[in-house]
Amino acid sequence: SVKTVLMQLFEESGNTDVEGIDTTNACYGGTAALFNAVNWIESSSWDGRYALVVAGDIAVYATGNARPTGGAGAVAMLVGPNAPLIFERGLRGTHMQHAYDFYKPDMVSEYPVVDGKLSIQCYLSALDRCYTVYRNKIHAQWQKEGTDRRFTLNDFGFMIFHSPYCKLVQKSVARLLLNDFLSDQNPETANSVFSGLEAFRDVKLEDTYFDRDVEKAFMKASAELFNQKTKASLLVSNQNGNMYTPSVYGCLASLLAQYSPEQLAGQRISVFSYGSGFAATLYSIRVTQDATPGSALDKITASLSDLKTRLDSRKCIAPDVFAENMKIRQETHHLANYIPQCSVEDLFEGTWYLVRVDEKHRRTYARRPLMGDGPLEAGVEVVHPGVVHEHIPSPAKKVPRIPATTESEGVTVAISNGEH
Template sequence: MKGEVGAAEGGSERAAARRVFKVTAAGWSQRARHEERMRAGPTRCRPEPVMGFHCVCTTMPGSLPVNAEACWPKDVGIVALEIYFPSQYVDQAELEKFDGVDAGKYTIGLGQSKMGFCSDREDINSLCLTAVQKLMERNSLSYNCIGRLEVGTETIIDKSKSVKTVLMQLFEESGNTDVEGIDTTNACYGGTAALFNAINWVESSSWDGRYALVVAGDIAVYATGNARPTGGAGAVAMLVGPNAPLIFERGLRGTHMQHAYDFYKPDMVSEYPVVDGKLSIQCYLSALDRCYTVYRKKIHAQWQKEGVDKDFTLNDFGFMIFHSPYCKLVQKSVARLLLNDFLNDQTPTKENGIYSGLEAFRDVKLEDTYFDRDVEKAFMKASAEIFNQKTKASLLVSNQNGNMYTPSVYGCLASILAQYSPQQLAGQRIGVFSYGSGFAATLYSIKVSQDATPGSSLDKITASLSDLKARLDSRKCISPEVFAENMMLRQDTHHLANYIPQCSVDDLYEGTWYLVRVDEKHRRTYARRPVLGDGPLEAGVEVVHMGLAHEHIPSPAKKVPRIPAKTDSEAVAVSLSNGEH
């Protein structure tokens, strides 16, 4: 009898759930997740603040509350963001002289001012270690609050071992090894794919209440020639969770994927890609067209359900940011979106306004205009004000540091957050176009939180990036001759075993992770340059070579995880220090 009553009660609850969640294309998954949680039984919710953030570890792993509506994550998106770029750069105007090309070829033709680059002391692992640890420290986060860690990169130094597993060394002191996620690779799109995975995890029945952490990082280098000035390097780490200031709009992603050999890296022993420049531009612009078309259809359908009957246009974005191989392509991309809007506009000819003087192009086909100079010139002129208002500020990092590959578009996001106040950003829709050669692309949108009050999550994320321009200005300018020597050193020593880097650690920012050595089995050892003085990043490094002389950098901070790298002839260990997690 008791079982029958329980079954009846359970049946009535499920019947009620079915009435709430009708089986539709949009609602099926929500209903399924809801019923799965009901079957899981009661759980324990215990929200607790964690050093500046409210840790979202609210349930026991593996289950969520029966009341799905009350506990389902709201406003999932980017909670915090940290960007890292090298401490040295080469001036593009000086590089033009050194390369013997016409003045303005790089600075005007590409729209680039400076290009950051790495010495042999930095690799993809060290870049990501630096970005992740700085994000955690700046926001006073515990590593126990991370339940998923994803890496997006195309800088591959091991065909089996992921960057993510190297980053797990940062988690050792916390004892947290229950961390899902792995690396994702497809040219410059890997960071976006990793970010989508993290967003989807938080919004799924697999979510255990903890944050996801995504890091996109790359070192972009090219052989001597026309492509070399489009290089760069850096990493962006992003904390993903609910109640975010940068909210990913559900159902609003336009994706296009297709096969092409526009840019690829078939040589396993070289960092340099094979590039078909003209095809790469065509693929980028065609992907932009396709993604924008799909995005517009999806948001138009949402608007119609809300009783709004209008076409979506570029003006409906408060800001529009792009993957930026070089800044001039981004400016052309804004013009491209205006061309799409123009061809989609069914209203009669407008003598005035943004389309004034463009009627001669009314019958052009998008696929015929990728390299049409007349179309490009006309729409770049017509879209100039839109570019200045919605996109230009996003190119700060791209212009000053170059193409970072996977983190490129997120460097653009950081640039926006660094240059606008919370009040200016609140409620804005940010369009994001991510592209990776081969090729894969998505155009999606982020809605900025309306809450711009002091101490809000939006206020915190903008404050954390307020020093971005000062950090760019603090870098050291390196001559083109020394830059070329560095590139040759990287080329000659790429993937060498039993190698100790030659460049100075003193040239790195304080708090930067760096490569100590590669042993004869290609195992890499890293250390962190200490931060001198007070601050949340205060740290030190002790490097111990067993059986050899000791190199010691004293630290006032406590010691945390040891990273062993033993060889047959010696054992090498790095003892790291950092502040409270």
Template structure:
């Protein structure tokens, strides 16, 4: 794949034709260097064996200390994308960031990226941050794609960045933490173009939220009870989920995807849109009941899980590599799933296929959209090198994770602060927080590459 470098500046640019096949040209993932074992965490926490590994479907969880924040995540992901694909920074006309990790109530994470682009002579870069729990990255993606497809497009490409550090207070929520980020290049004639119609549902709920700015921890942890009520897919009678080859889901922890989403997919495969024929779509042996009541019926859920198992293992599981190793990445979870799929399926098998993407963010915001694989994904797969990189993460004792969270608590909202975390825990070439001054200005540095 050749990444198009369209214009060095936005001045005097007049695209010759309207762009087509706008979507993903290139992709990079970032995750911390360390992780812990969820099986070891069960023993460390003194809970029953299988509570996290089976009950939550988790294997490992990424962790980081006070040397990293959302700005270092974004900087490392973006520079990794630019350097791996030899992208001219002047060819970027827009950067959209999606994150729910807040370190400033006003200043966008996107601004932290601008030092890199300003040094390259490019300060004409549109876009700021989008925030709504885990959905912000999808809002950022839609913004970037819409910009390229709009009359405002100046011929340059866009970058979308998403990522978070998901951490919880001691208790039942802690094993569902994790961390990670992604950066993707958006432009025309992409091998992974987004299809234009989205199915969206939004409402005002308090299933998960962070009202206390004095803490990184959420106020409530009820994500497993949050339900997106309109995952109906693309509008129009011609489309059904039978048209999807590989579904990718927001995956804060593995069991949510296995327990909640596959039953929904099976329900959508089997249940026609017309209410008058819904009854015929029910599996045999399941008592007829109102549709809303069926959404929380445990027996029905188990029935659908059994129906979905074979499809799950051959399709959904291929998008779970990042989730299994890194845990919950909030805004990066869905796109870590996409990267996992690209790493798990041979490019020749992917070409011509359709990928569905289900984005969810508590509060709530949700969208269902699709990507049609029109080009060769070999270069993306090779440069992600995802399988080897995930396996190279350092497995550390659970006490080290607790110590890392203690350092983060100490650092939160601190001024005149020098982080204490070891630079050995930063990947070579990764960014880290060097200091915070008395005016709460953050200084970042980059670790030398190996």
């Protein structure tokens, strides 16, 4: 499992008392793991330590229209008390249902079977239902507190979404505005965001998934909302493609990378996580009010301030070279007794890469040294648990490695449960 492979990083410290295992459900697995971590910290099992959630995935597609949307990445999230991002208790809207919208029935191939139209419908219907549940829950909380008003998108400072491709995120903002419009018994259509939308007063949500007139009208009406609350979150998605399970958390990192602590302080951020099959949750986190220099919020934004620079520093290669890399991957990803015939010169410092697969399919990984670590040839590399081998460089055939074009961006986000 990914978890047990990562446990090799704890061997030097001798720490094997680390709970938690792989959590998998398409692009929703990272969110489920994050919820598990938060629930552990809130439980009687918590012993005062931090939880670490690692969401990582690779999105590859066969030759065709979907291939350019692919990507790869990983996001690590540190969960514990006194964090700059705080879960809002009781405010999760979840929808789960069975559908063959996107699945991988062939275990020999990395490529999915995708029903494009159904996939979009599942995503948008899950968004509708999650938002409805979320609004009902926050209304119930407000009523207990003596607040009697409607919840709208204006109550979110920022909105981030699972991002298969950026256009779907923009459509999602429009979709939420449609929800607000239809739930308002007396919408102000004269001088408001709803101006000019009177003709859609009686439409039914379930009939509008592919209604171009509705989509166009609400995309236009929500354009400013999108620009103000969501667009900045698409930095990684726009440059790195779909990362699958860390996708929405790449959006969170993008948001934190582009706003100052003062701009973020006190804001409510909505998070919509979706995984095919399908499972979805819309929840919210609050940014701490403390934006002072040296605060947790100041530190996390500073740690992400170079995100765009890191993206821009990747090597650009021609599409035909990328296609050749994908062909090599397709032909070799399942092989045993295999040594990749690629150069590692283009990988960033600190990047882990595959050295070999032995005759029993056990994989050996190496890490490109960080600045000052010494020459690559002197590295010691982890194989499978408890075994290390000296790295023998692969033949230096100059085939650019896939990570050089779809860099696996690693970012750390600290999140707290609502009581600490």
